[in-house]
Amino acid sequence: MTKVLFYCLIKPLSYLPYSVLYAISDVLYVVIYYIIPYRKKVVLENLMNSFPDKNKSTINSICKKFYTHLCDLIVESVKLFSITDLEISKRFTVVNPTFLQTYFEANKSVLLVGGHYNNWEMLAAGISKQVPHDAVALYSKLSNVFFDKKMKTSRSAFGLRMVTTKESFDYFKEQYETPRMTIFGADQSPTYSKSVHWTTFLNQETAVALGTERFARKYHLPVVYGTIAKLSRGHYTLTFHRLCDNPEETKDGEITEMHTRLLEQQILAEPQYWLWTHKRWKRKNKE
Secondary structure, eight states: HHHHHHHHHHHHHHSOHHHHHHHHHHHHIIIIISSSSSHHHHHHHHHHHTTSSSSSSHHHHHHHHHHHHHOOOOOHHTTTTTHHHHHHHHHHEESOOGGGOOOOOOOOOOEEEEESSSSSHHHHHHHHHGGGSSEEEEEEEOSSSSEEEHHHHHHHSSSSSEEEGGGHHHHHTOSSOOOOOEEEOOOOOOOTOOOTTEEEEETTEEEEEOHHHHHHHTOOOOEEEEEEEEETTTTHHHHEEEEESSSGGSSSHHHHHHHHHHHHHHHHHHHGOOOSSSSOOOOOOOO
């Protein structure tokens, strides 16, 4: 059934021009916001808990803007199954690509950390040819084997290497010649099997996975934060920010606090672009 869905619907849709895809996005918004609400209860609860000082009207306004963006994100992700190299280079650009050059010339690998903010799928498709390092992304493997393979192929079409989180320990032990930039998404709710850093994030007690910090400190890797901005429908930019050059000199939780605070600043400025459908706070502090 999944193969039929992909080859009979998703793949053909990916060949449509953006103008048509955004018309589909507008219709999809009506469906998943008004007719068959998709996780609307989760979104509203997350927003109310994150912005307790905002009134109901403001919360509803953010909610609607989020669903508009979510529908754009869905059709933009579909487009990535057939997008060309030239098209992706026009729609996703790195504002300061030379930022990494100093690290590269020093033969220094780096960690790039960020959140599920704006279009991270565009980042996966478009980043490899805009940075000097070999780009590698850590990801959680999908339960559906077929879609996991297709998603991995889509994300790695233009040079990005995909490594599952289960393979991460072996990956960091590898020998390599060209410096690497390893990408972490650090804003998902960690399972109880993972050790975490507890902090206050968006007015809520929040568990943050320590993966970025632990690998940075263990392998002495500088940490860079990536800010994705949405210029218009289907057009995004990425800006690098220096987070920490000497992670081994930091205290426990310090790097995690740094990237959590930067993500929080983004969300507070433009909350509609974060992934509010995610059950971010399902892990409670029982330790």
